[in-house]
Amino acid sequence: MILVAGGTGTLGKRLLPRLIERGEPVRALVRRADASLPNGVERAVGDITDPEALKRAVAGAGTVICAVSGFGGIRGADPRTVDGLGTRALIAAAAAAGAERFVLVSVFHARADHPNELQREKFLSEQALRTSGMPWTILRPAPSMERWTWVVGENVPSGGKALVLGRGENPVNFVSAEDVASVVVDAATAADQAGRVIDVAGPEDVTLMGIVGRFEAALGRPVPVRRVPTAAPRAMSVLARPFVPARAWQARAAAVMDTTDMSIRAQAPDGVTGQRTFTEMVGSAVRASGGGPLPEP
Ligand SMILES: NC(=O)c1ccc[n+]([C@@H]2O[C@H](COP(=O)([O-])OP(=O)(O)OC[C@H]3O[C@@H](n4cnc5c(N)ncnc54)[C@H](OP(=O)(O)O)[C@@H]3O)[C@@H](O)[C@H]2O)c1
Structure with a gap:
């Protein structure tokens, strides 16, 4: 069991x-x-x-x-x-x-x-x-492609703005939950998995603005962007703490993501690299949306 x-x-x-x-x-x-x-x-x-x-x-x-x-x-x-x-x-x-x-x-x-x-x-x-x-x-x-496709692009297929937290120019490695699931199944069922710490990365580093670019390519039109400047997530991470704790740590995480090296370079060399690209992820999300908002992943 x-x-x-x-x-x-x-x-x-x-x-x-x-x-x-x-x-x-x-x-x-x-x-x-x-x-x-x-x-x-x-x-x-x-x-x-x-x-x-x-x-x-x-x-x-x-x-x-x-x-x-x-x-x-x-x-x-x-x-x-x-x-x-x-x-x-x-x-x-x-x-x-x-x-x-x-x-x-x-x-x-x-x-x-x-x-x-x-x-x-x-x-x-x-x-x-x-x-x-x-x-x-x-x-x-690494951070989830499915989650960040939704955070950035929830309202994009239905004509809304993309949401970019911070400058959105820091390359971040994202991995698909489909690829992570395969690694989890191996870890749970294959021999010789005990005692291993495995970084699970995706095949490419992408900036948040790069995710917007993939929506533009999939939709064949420019996508308007709502930017929340880096200072705002930082300030929110302090100000929101007593009132809405979830917003506080999420804002803090957004600020860290905007400024820390989270690229493939920072992954352990013996980690596992998934196959699914952001272009494939955004393309299938847009097709599945049927022109409405993206469902939460
Ligand atoms: N998402 C990412 O970017 C990311 C990146 C790196 C690692 N991870 C890790 O990957 C794993 C899966 O993440 P995810 O993206 O699938 O998260 P998720 O979509 O937010 O799902 C969270 C899961 O945890 C359950 N849960 C939350 N609080 C619980 C509680 N008090 N008792 C029992 N169950 C509870 C939720 O159940 P309900 O349905 O009841 O809410 C849900 O099944 C997590 O360990 C996460 O830390 C995620």
């Missing part, structure tokens, strides 16, 4: 069918009892911060995949409770239940002194996993 935490997310939605196709029995930890799951996936309802729910979820699971994220700030989720405390609670529950393999989907640049809370919490969870006694694999994907 493989337990997937985060099976309803951008990555998880692409992961579950691949595991089912392989004939693996799969269970998903879901917060909503009515969450939509592919046929054949067993559901364990509960929150990753609830120890009793975790006990039920890990019972009989030989492999656990943790693909949760609190970065979206949905229904009170945040990096500290979900990527930090909740993930560490899942690691402890899996170890106590005797799981034989744990795959943690971490994040590119996870480290103790990173300016983003997400990377710091993922790093702490990586450390907890390394000392858990279970065989482990840690994956560190």
